Amino acid sequence: MTPTPIPFNKPYMTGRELWYIAQAHANGHLSGDGMFTKKCHAWLEAHTGARKALLTHSCTGALEMAAILAGIQPGDEVIMPSYTFVSTANAFVLRGGIPVFVDIRPDTLNIDETRIEAAITPRTKVIVPVHYAGVACEMDTIMDIARRHKLLVIEDAAQGIMSTYKGRPLGSIGHMAAYSFHETKNIISGEGGALLINDESLAERAEIIREKGTNRSLFFRGQVDKYTWVDIGSSYLPGEVIAAFLWAQMEEATAITNMRLSIWQQYHEALFEVEAEGLLRRPIVPEDCQHNAHMYYVLLDSIETRTALIACLKGEGINSVFHYVPLHSSPGGREYGRMFGELKNTEEFSDRLLRLPLWIGVENEVDSICEIIRKFLAVQANSAAFGTALK
Ligand SMILES: *Cc1c(COP(=O)(O)O)cnc(C)c1O
Numbered sequence: 001m002t003p004t005p006i007p008f009n010k011p012y013m014t015g016r017e018l019w020y021i022a023q024a025h026a027n028g029h030l031s032g033d034g035m036f037t038k039k040c041h042a043w044l045e046a047h048t049g050a051r052k053a054l055l056t057h058s059c060t061g062a063l064e065m066a067a068i069l070a071g072i073q074p075g076d077e078v079i080m081p082s083y084t085f086v087s088t089a090n091a092f093v094l095r096g097g098i099p100v101f102v103d104i105r106p107d108t109l110n111i112d113e114t115r116i117e118a119a120i121t122p123r124t125k126v127i128v129p130v131h132y133a134g135v136a137c138e139m140d141t142i143m144d145i146a147r148r149h150k151l152l153v154i155e156d157a158a159q160g161i162m163s164t165y166k167g168r169p170l171g172s173i174g175h176m177a178a179y180s181f182h183e184t185k186n187i188i189s190g191e192g193g194a195l196l197i198n199d200e201s202l203a204e205r206a207e208i209i210r211e212k213g214t215n216r217s218l219f220f221r222g223q224v225d226k227y228t229w230v231d232i233g234s235s236y237l238p239g240e241v242i243a244a245f246l247w248a249q250m251e252e253a254t255a256i257t258n259m260r261l262s263i264w265q266q267y268h269e270a271l272f273e274v275e276a277e278g279l280l281r282r283p284i285v286p287e288d289c290q291h292n293a294h295m296y297y298v299l300l301d302s303i304e305t306r307t308a309l310i311a312c313l314k315g316e317g318i319n320s321v322f323h324y325v326p327l328h329s330s331p332g333g334r335e336y337g338r339m340f341g342e343l344k345n346t347e348e349f350s351d352r353l354l355r356l357p358l359w360i361g362v363e364n365e366v367d368s369i370c371e372i373i374r375k376f377l378a379v380q381a382n383s384a385a386f387g388t389a390l391k
Contacts, residue, residue: 005317006319010360023036025241029240032238036246040246041053047169048172049172051197053195056236056238057193058182059194065195073097080111083104086330090332093336097126100124104343110131113145115341118341126152127152128155129174136160154175155171157177159186162187163290165289172196173198175199179193179196181246186293187253189242190242192246214230263362266363270366279374280300283297293358294358312372313373318357319357357369
């Protein structure tokens with residue numbers, strides 16, 4: 001009998017989503033910026049200390065807004081890792097910006113802050129730290145570089161909600177930041193995101209860009225007599241049904257994070273011995289960083305081992321995945337971006353990384369998943385040693 005397959009991801013529902021959606025329906029306000037959107041904004045502002053939080057239809061949309069607010073012009077350069085999701089780069093490319101890819105650190109797989117300064121040119125406008133797996137980039141160093149070179153910092157905190165760096169929430173440190181509520185993230189609304197504005201001077205224009213380039217928000221607050229087209233913009237806001245769903249999740253954000261952290265810890269302990277035997281490497285979280293258990297990954301010795309382990313897990317009904325194809329080696333990245341120096345860690349780790357299922361409910365499977373991994377790697381190591389002995 002084949003066991004029930006274990007999916008890689010399974011969205012968690014708190015149980016109140018439909019109730020709040022029914023309220024939005026009863027309120028009769030279904031377009032954006034109704035009661036539930038306001039509740040989500042207030043939660044985000046209280047939780048991060050951001051000057052302004054604005055829900056968007058996705059993190060991609062929030063990054064696109066940030067690129068407009070940063071005033072990106074054709075030919076402007078934006079420093080970012082290559083080891084990230086495509087939207088980190090695309091948002092700036094849409095404005096004519098040029099992603100400049102910098103290598104990552106071997107411990108956190110975040111942008112290597114010691115390589116950023118050398119990548120700065122007179123065309124550089126923005127640095128985009130991506131908090132991989134919800135573990136913070138070295139933000140003190142990055143903010144200091146930005147200050148000295150008069151650059152903006154836009155945090156891609158898609159994976160970073162409820163994480164902190166030196167006690168400060170991710171998303172509250174750069175001039176702007178973007179969260180994702182995609183169903184594969186920790187706090188979800190199917191598709192969804194938010195732009196956080198920490199630099200007061202960008203707040204008013206952000207509302208305008210999000211509302212099709214009109215001053216509609218000012219009008220609703222009675223600050224202008226009628227609303228009109230004043231700037232470039234698009235429709236970046238979600239409707240109330242999405243916000244109602246999201247509100248149910250935000251109310252439970254602490255509980256969700258704690259449940260995920262406990263599963264993460266279960267993996268970490270179950271794989272302690274396997275790492276001690278030199279069969280894989282577990283994630284490294286620096287002391288200053290409190291993470292949110294967005295993902296559990298392991299680093300294997302090679303792409304061949306990874307491919308074989310994915311197949312082995314698949315044979316046991318367990319779905320594991322890898323990512324990212326580094327942007328600099330993808331067709332889009334080659335066309336629109338450029339590399340800064342060699343990207344050795346990016347290339348190496350993107351070949352070796354494997355993500356394991358991490359969702360609320362998988363806790364009963366974690367120990368057996370780790371046992372399958374341990375057995376597979378032990379057998380592989382033995383046959384490799386045997387092969388060497390024969391030579
Ligand atoms: C998920 C993700 C995004 C995109 O989020 P969407 O809400 O799907 O647009 C961007 N950057 C990173 C690092 C992500 O993980």
